[in-house]
Amino acid sequence: MAWKLEAWNPEYALPERIESEDESGGLEDIKIPYEGDWVAHTPPRVAPQDWPIVYLVDGRRRIDAQIADARGRRALLATVIAGAVLRDGAGIRPVGDPIKRHILLHSSDLVEPLPPGLRHYEPIQTEKSDPTSLRSKVIEVMRHLEASLVNRLEGGLVIVDGQIFPGEQAYHAPERLLGYTKTQAATYLGPKHQALLYELQPYQRTPIFQIPRQALPRQMSVSSWYVRLPLEPNSTFYSGAALLRIETPTEEPSEAVRLADLSVSLFCTLASSPAKDPRAPQNLIPIGGLEQWLGRHLGQAEVVRRRIVQALFA
Numbered sequence: 001m002a003w004k005l006e007a008w009n010p011e012y013a014l015p016e017r018i019e020s021e022d023e024s025g026g027l028e029d030i031k032i033p034y035e036g037d038w039v040a041h042t043p044p045r046v047a048p049q050d051w052p053i054v055y056l057v058d059g060r061r062r063i064d065a066q067i068a069d070a071r072g073r074r075a076l077l078a079t080v081i082a083g084a085v086l087r088d089g090a091g092i093r094p095v096g097d098p099i100k101r102h103i104l105l106h107s108s109d110l111v112e113p114l115p116p117g118l119r120h121y122e123p124i125q126t127e128k129s130d131p132t133s134l135r136s137k138v139i140e141v142m143r144h145l146e147a148s149l150v151n152r153l154e155g156g157l158v159i160v161d162g163q164i165f166p167g168e169q170a171y172h173a174p175e176r177l178l179g180y181t182k183t184q185a186a187t188y189l190g191p192k193h194q195a196l197l198y199e200l201q202p203y204q205r206t207p208i209f210q211i212p213r214q215a216l217p218r219q220m221s222v223s224s225w226y227v228r229l230p231l232e233p234n235s236t237f238y239s240g241a242a243l244l245r246i247e248t249p250t251e252e253p254s255e256a257v258r259l260a261d262l263s264v265s266l267f268c269t270l271a272s273s274p275a276k277d278p279r280a281p282q283n284l285i286p287i288g289g290l291e292q293w294l295g296r297h298l299g300q301a302e303v304v305r306r307r308i309v310q311a312l313f314a
Helices: 131-152 191-199 253-270 285-298 301-312
Strands: 054-068 074-088 091-094 099-106 122-125 157-161 177-181 209-211 222-228 243-248
Touching: 054 131, 054 285, 054 301, 074 131, 074 285, 091 285, 099 131, 131 157, 157 253, 177 253, 222 253, 243 253
Parallel strands: 054 157, 099 122, 157 177
Antiparallel strands: 054 074, 074 091, 074 099, 177 243, 209 222, 222 243
């Protein structure tokens, strides 16, 4: 038997971001070219019955196992999945079936094939073999899967949980695409502009600023803004606890402004409550349901790991 299983559970220390983001470098590349003075915007609220059709897209990933060949070269078995829910006048419901890939990540030519029970894992060669690089590649594959799903959705507005990353193909309709970041790990603005974030009230947003792909760095250029979500009770939370950073890849300023104004009503209405979700208010209510649905299609990690062990030792 050539392939061996590593005992350490691979789910531990899984990185959340593809690249580290320097919180000081790159700020000089951020552009604030339009919308006048740097002050809070309070756009008119749009009632849910007047919203366009809204798709919400998210992905999940699971490191199934770390294995090594007879020469000790590491490889990673992982599963990635992406799905969408649709929100319209009839409510919220899944869109078709999620799309899923089983992948084998490795950094060298595979001399020994996987045993028959594991050959549904698709080999993908990587530049590096250290665990962090392999796991980061899993996130990249998941992002590509999300981008592929976005291009399959027709009509309406598409909201992606997380930053917008380029897929293997260009986005067909960037003017109807929004991405949002729940936690503000990176600083995109200088101190003068950053101060406005903590003065925002619920249902307010900052002006739009542009993040070129070379800033921090990013993988694609986007227009971005921050929104303050409602959070009750708010007395126990600091002023930045309910912030979302939203972005769009559209290159048309008027479209970016339209999306920014609409996003305030969308995200504030769909925000979750601390009484029901520990990631409130940033974890949107439909996204919470989508995560559970994807989890059922992903399957139980204990069962998958047991099948891997059985295949390796058959």
